[in-house]
Amino acid sequence: VTRTSVASSAYTKLRTAIVTGRIAPGRVLSEGRIAADFDVSRTPVRQALRRLELEGHIERDGRGRPIVHALTDRELAEIFAVRELLEGFGARLAATRISDAEIDQLAAIVERDWMAHRRGDVEELARLNTEFHGLIMLASRNRALVEIVDELQWRVVGLSAFAVGTKADSERFVSEHARMLELLREGATGELEALVHEHLRTAHHVLAAGSVGAVASGGERGEHGRRRVA
Amino acid sequence: MPRETSREAIRRPAALADAAYDRLRSDLLERGPLTAGGRIVAGDLAARLGMSRTPVREALDRLGRIGYLERLDGGGYQRRRYRTRDARDLHELRLLLEPVGAELAAADRSRGPGPDARSFHADVASASGNRVLAHVIELLTERVSAMRTDLEHEGRQRSRASVERERRIAHAAVADAIRRGDGPAARRAMAEHLTFEARGVLTRTAPVEPGASGADA
Numbered sequence: 495v496t497r498t499s500v501a502s503s504a505y506t507k508l509r510t511a512i513v514t515g516r517i518a519p520g521r522v523l524s525e526g527r528i529a530a531d532f533d534v535s536r537t538p539v540r541q542a543l544r545r546l547e548l549e550g551h552i553e554r555d556g557r558g559r560p561i562v563h564a565l566t567d568r569e570l571a572e573i574f575a576v577r578e579l580l581e582g583f584g585a586r587l588a589a590t591r592i593s594d595a596e597i598d599q600l601a602a603i604v605e606r607d608w609m610a611h612r613r614g615d616v617e618e619l620a621r622l623n624t625e626f627h628g629l630i631m632l633a634s635r636n637r638a639l640v641e642i643v644d645e646l647q648w649r650v651v652g653l654s655a656f657a658v659g660t661k662a663d664s665e666r667f668v669s670e671h672a673r674m675l676e677l678l679r680e681g682a683t684g685e686l687e688a689l690v691h692e693h694l695r696t697a698h699h700v701l702a703a704g705s706v707g708a709v710a711s712g713g714e715r716g717e718h719g720r721r722r723v724a
Numbered sequence: 725m726p727r728e729t730s731r732e733a734i735r736r737p738a739a740l741a742d743a744a745y746d747r748l749r750s751d752l753l754e755r756g757p758l759t760a761g762g763r764i765v766a767g768d769l770a771a772r773l774g775m776s777r778t779p780v781r782e783a784l785d786r787l788g789r790i791g792y793l794e795r796l797d798g799g800g801y802q803r804r805r806y807r808t809r810d811a812r813d814l815h816e817l818r819l820l821l822e823p824v825g826a827e828l829a830a831a832d833r834s835r836g837p838g839p840d841a842r843s844f845h846a847d848v849a850s851a852s853g854n855r856v857l858a859h860v861i862e863l864l865t866e867r868v869s870a871m872r873t874d875l876e877h878e879g880r881q882r883s884r885a886s887v888e889r890e891r892r893i894a895h896a897a898v899a900d901a902i903r904r905g906d907g908p909a910a911r912r913a914m915a916e917h918l919t920f921e922a923r924g925v926l927t928r929t930a931p932v933e934p935g936a937s938g939a940d941a
Binding site for chain 2: 501502537541544545569572573575576579580583587636637638639641642645
């Protein structure tokens, strides 16, 4: 195992912990403790923290300690405006470029979506959501788009919205996935792009309504899922 | 995204990583000696630069994510080669985002850019007031630079002076529209400018080479 891969896996693990809400906004992060949790030395943890800071996931408190950044309403609005542009466009390209094999993969995801929804398994729903939207981006056949969306990782913020929404929210998201699949099959570019915009506006709304802090509590599930950070 | 949030606490390591990044980036842009030999390995490079490995490794990772380098299966990196398709992909995205940025910038004239700035596209993007949009556009323009290192050595280029002149005129048209607060005109001018520039890049892109890396679907 190379040092680069140790560093990049520390980064991935830490980022996942942040975006899934296992580490709440405002929490002070201890380099030593994270290193112990991940069973790595401090150097890769320090590198991961620096990269997450550049990406805006982490900031420093008054004493220079790293803390998890809580998104502001403005940031949320900026992120969703750009996601609408990028993902709507990606879906439009995908509608004319997607392969039959990819359509089948999406259909399998939608089936698992419904099962996870019935079980109320929000973590599975979140995973499937990433997979579903990631696959559509790949089907756009625009490599720069895939890389940029991946680099920014905002989709993760959106999928947490999904995880913290109510049961009615998740029903709506899953039905919209099913409808997107149909539109991809039909090659209905305009309608699909409009639906993706709508889908993201709903996700934005759910996030904003649940207060931004709620994103971070995606890990704690309740009947209605929506939790505020203490 | 708040990329500038209080770096003070980590200034030293961050500054080293930035220095390594700047050095390598300009070397890649100039097709300089550091990267002439194909495979790039953090350890060797650190020794040649007289720096420690960690900042060099971080710089390589960052250059990989931005699109200057690509990772090799056996470890290390190589300069990333671009093809016509990549130019098309990038153009599609710029045409999607930058006219929107120009239109938003026109809504608040106070932030308008000057047409002579080297960082014109980044300036317009940041004048849009949407920092995420600005960040993405910056990534895209950085990638255009990465791609140009391949393309401008392929011959068939217009004279540098005439390219610069055309570019200045196009930038002035965008900047004027922004200053007048005319969003639709700013949007149109930016789209025209990008389409014109892409025509140049698309015809100058290196042909697909057998075994060229970065094969995709």
